[in-house]
Amino acid sequence: MKIICDVEVSNRLLPSQNMTGSRRAVRSTLGIGKLDSKSENIFILHQTTQNKTGNKYKVTGNIEGVFTRFSSEGKATIRFRAPPHDLCLRSADPIQLNCFLRLLRNTLEGKADRVTSTKAETGNLKENNQLPGEVGKSKSRLGVISPASKLLAGIKRTLKIFKRSDYPSVLGFPKTLEELQISRLQLSCLDRQVTRLPLLRMLDLTDNRLSSLPKELSLLPNLRELRLAHNSFGESCDKGVSSTSTRLNATENEKWGWIGGSLLTSLTFLDLSYNKIKHVPDVLCRLKSLLNLKLDHNEISVLPSGLGTMCKLRLLSVSNNSLLYLPGSLRKLRLEAIDISNNPPMEREMQLPRRLWPESLSPSAVLGMPTLFEFAARKVVSMGLHPTASDVPYPIVTYLSSANFCICGGPCFESKLKVLISMDPRSIAFSVAWTSGSGNPPTLAYLCSLKCLESVKKAVY
Structure with a gap:
């Protein structure tokens, strides 16, 4: 044998x-x-x-x-x-x-x-x-x-499919595949045979009509590179679904349910460019091994506040979108390159810094005292735990998924301050693509405590 x-x-x-x-x-x-x-x-x-x-x-x-x-x-x-x-x-x-x-x-x-x-x-x-x-x-x-x-010489490691006639519908995909490219076939759903390729390292599904992926994809133990450009992941998830927020959240979670499992520690490259994406799911921030994230040419207005918790991220590209501001947690990262060019809303002149709470209230009054429930939720999120509805009641799952991330990297919920500040992108990346004539981009900073407020006090006042 x-x-x-x-x-x-x-x-x-x-x-x-x-x-x-x-x-x-x-x-x-x-x-x-x-x-x-x-x-x-x-x-x-x-x-x-x-x-x-x-x-x-x-x-x-x-x-x-x-x-x-x-x-x-x-x-x-x-x-x-x-x-x-x-x-x-x-x-x-x-x-x-x-x-x-x-x-x-x-x-x-x-x-x-x-x-x-x-x-x-x-x-x-x-x-x-x-x-x-x-x-x-x-x-x-x-x-x-x-x-x-x-035997070694005859191993099929790479397969590229650009025509329907090349698709192995009868024999199936070789189990030894390490690189698979299926492009220009206008696929609307991914063949589940692909999720049974244990050696797969690179999957290129560029130029199709995919709006979601099977959840079983998260079980691939060796997948490092996932290319999904020119698809339809931004397609509205509420078609045929009632407009209740709970139902929409469940549909959205199902749509991005493939982000999990082995991919959380194995995936290093993700390309979601040209997908008409308007909302980037918070679950994306759970890809802690990701090195390169491409979100170019979409319709994104807000990035997840937890983006700064992706400590291994080195290349971030979000050009040609509709970004209003950057998340303040990015201050925790040390990127090699960031591309935030061609985001017209972010290039407008804006008076900064700007406090986003009533001026009649003091910061301590806005923060208040976090409840015991919020203290517990902060601890769960900071420990990297992600309970599902089978572990805890669904309202708790929804509450945990609503976490915002402070500039210190810690999670916060109701007890927080919001402030718009100016952040020089050169302080977080060696190479920056940005319209220099428009000044520093606005940054939305969540503050979980008065201590974090003191760290940005010069920028706020």
């Missing part, structure tokens, strides 16, 4: 000699079986395109441990005694990996080499294509390991 996965070979003796290995996983083939038909020894053969001969590891009496806690995610580790190597398996198909590990376990227990057929097991000999003289003979489950160079 053979499986294809990423394998990192770790030598356990190197740390004791103050040395480090490459620590790099390589696309490989792992086979388990005999080296020839006459041999009784069973080996695991590790082969790559660079090492076609492969390295063999004896199985019987030579395995110190097998770590399978994350086998459902396509990960496992096999530890050998001699040589003192650990084979760290990643990005394997979970089903194939579990079959491989089951065969390895049976081999270690002496069950996989020979299996005796009995009459009860064989039943009718003719139906089993077995001769009478073969009853009771042993049947080998472990075959001879053949070279895997051709």
Whole structure:
């Protein structure tokens, strides 16, 4: 049996000699079986395109441990005694990996080499294509390991589809795909076969008519790059739905329900340009590993206040929209580049700073004392918890989703101050695309306490 996965070979003796290995996983083939038909020894053969001969590891009496806690995610580790190597398996198909590990376990227990057929097991000999003289003979489950160079060379890793005739509707998508592009087909819904590609790293669905994605997409463990430009994600979600806010919120949450699961920690690139998006969902801010976010050429007027909590974000592009102001939480970020050009409402002259509460009230009176419920909600959000309606009552879920984020990065609800200030975009990014003649862009800052108010007092007063 053979499986294809990423394998990192770790030598356990190197740390004791103050040395480090490459620590790099390589696309490989792992086979388990005999080296020839006459041999009784069973080996695991590790082969790559660079090492076609492969390295063999004896199985019987030579395995110190097998770590399978994350086998459902396509990960496992096999530890050998001699040589003192650990084979760290990643990005394997979970089903194939579990079959491989089951065969390895049976081999270690002496069950996989020979299996005796009995009459009860064989039943009718003719139906089993077995001769009478073969009853009771042993049947080998472990075959001879053949070279895997051709197997590796024939792996389908990339697929590009630009015509309906190229769509694999009969055979389906190869399970080994790492990059998939389906463009210019005017698709209105995504084939759920795509959500069953465990090795997929890049998905390009540019130039279709998609308005949502299946929730199962969030289960892809290795998806890094998602390109959704020139689609219809800004299409109104209230078509055929009653106008009650609760119903609209539920429909909106369902529309962006694919943002979750494994994508929260794996996705690094997201392109939603040219989608006529008017409202950016707050759930987008949960993509904590995102490095590059493109929202160009939409109809966005307000960005989520939690955008500044995406601490790994390096490139932000929101050009050619209708932005009124930037979220104050962006002060927490250190971007490599930001593009906020061609946002006419934000380029108008405005008197700043501007307090957005009645002048007759003092800041402490507006803030008041947060309730115990709000203190608890702030703690839940700051801990990164996202309970659903199956965990807590739905009104609490709605309340938690209404959190605004202070310039300090903390969440706030009813107890807050709002103020428009001027923020130099060069203070948060090395490279800035902005109409310099219009001054600094206005920034809406939420303030969760008097301490945060003091930090921007010079800008406010």
